[in-house]
Amino acid sequence: MAMLAASDLTFGYEDAHILSDVTLSADRGEVLAIIGPSGTGKTTLLRLLSLFERPDAGTVALDGEDVWALPAEERLARRKRLGMVFQDRSLFSTTVGANAAYGLTVRRPWRDRMSSWLRVRLGLDETRLRELFATLGMAERVPPWLSRLTVEQTVPDAAREALATVGMAERVDQRASELSAGEAQRVAFARALAPDPDALLLDEPTSNLDPRNTALIEDAVGDARDRDIAVVLATHDMDQARRVADRVAVFLDGTVIEQGATDRVFEAPGDDRARQFVEGELVY
Structure with a gap:
């Protein structure tokens, strides 16, 4: 059973439809990379997975439990089992x-x-x-x-x-x-990791960072996997996804169009748009 799973998630605002029928999952001790261009809904998806937003339809499950079907107090307890690092580091x-x-x-x-x-x-x-x-x-x-x-x-x-x-x-x-921007991001990562969460959600954690800070955070992602944490990493950096992910989900226009083992998705994607994206032919 997956540690963190989304099934048929749909979400939007009055004037904008953001996500449609998103289904994906991450197991313990696994890194799932969600790749796609900026502005296609990856951050919104992570906010749904981390329980900051409620989906219009579909479910978010932790260890098989639909968290939005739980009473508020129990749902809060489940949220405490998640670690989050968003692009806005917000250190005190x-x-x-x-x-x-x-x-x-x-x-x-x-x-x-x-x-x-x-x-x-x-x-x-x-x-x-x-x-x-x-x-x-x-x-x-x-x-x-x-x-x-x-x-x-x-x-x-x-x-x-x-x-x-x-x-x-x-x-x-x-x-x-x-601290520098890279150092601050590393502290934000440590803050999310310290409580030993069941799942760790990372939104572009190395965006605009230098190679050294990027490498340190990628090493920390591997350490989290070794600690049997389920890691969901949203990134537009396909090289990074190749380096750190066990599985990859290609996210375009608010939905997952391809997902599977990292090597297969990059070398033999079944969806033509996914192939064009990973080969750099589909530009957003």
Whole structure:
């Protein structure tokens, strides 16, 4: 049974039809590459697979369960089993270590989640909290419980291991705002990987990155596969798909027109449009 599967997905907005009858799946320990030109709906498909959007028709299943048929609380629990890296990296203005650890907080008790939210989202530690109260003329009135919540915690081992996977272990105390685009993308990847998700969804994770950062992220994709994670990678880079994917789905005009083992799709596609696309004859 596939770890993550979509069946007959259809989705659109009032003025635009985006996806039509999309069916695909990814098993544990497998990389599925979704290839296609920019602007054909790959990002929308990943948003559906990661449960950020609800399909107009069709199903998204995790371990065989139709997640949209579940109660909201159970559906949220399933979403926590997914790791996502979108093109918008959206790192918080705190340390690399705190960013990498953020995904772990959804599995922690309320107090730990609040502590992480104060430190990561608001950038508040105990010193800054006291400075804020002093500015308001309330230096002696910092609530003890709030002060305790902002005590900096050690970066969990899982976050450190994820950072090591992308070559950022030595940067754990650096501010995220000081990172290059490629380094920031590697931290975003580590943040998604740290909670050990069942499935990892990657939207053009190496777009506009230099060769070194691209290679490091591709190595991390392989590491995720070795950890028995199902990986879905959307990319317009066909060479990348050849390097990292076990299977490939060709995505054109909002639907999958060809899918199968990577070598077969590139060397002997059954659909003529898929052949034209992988051979560079079909230009969008």
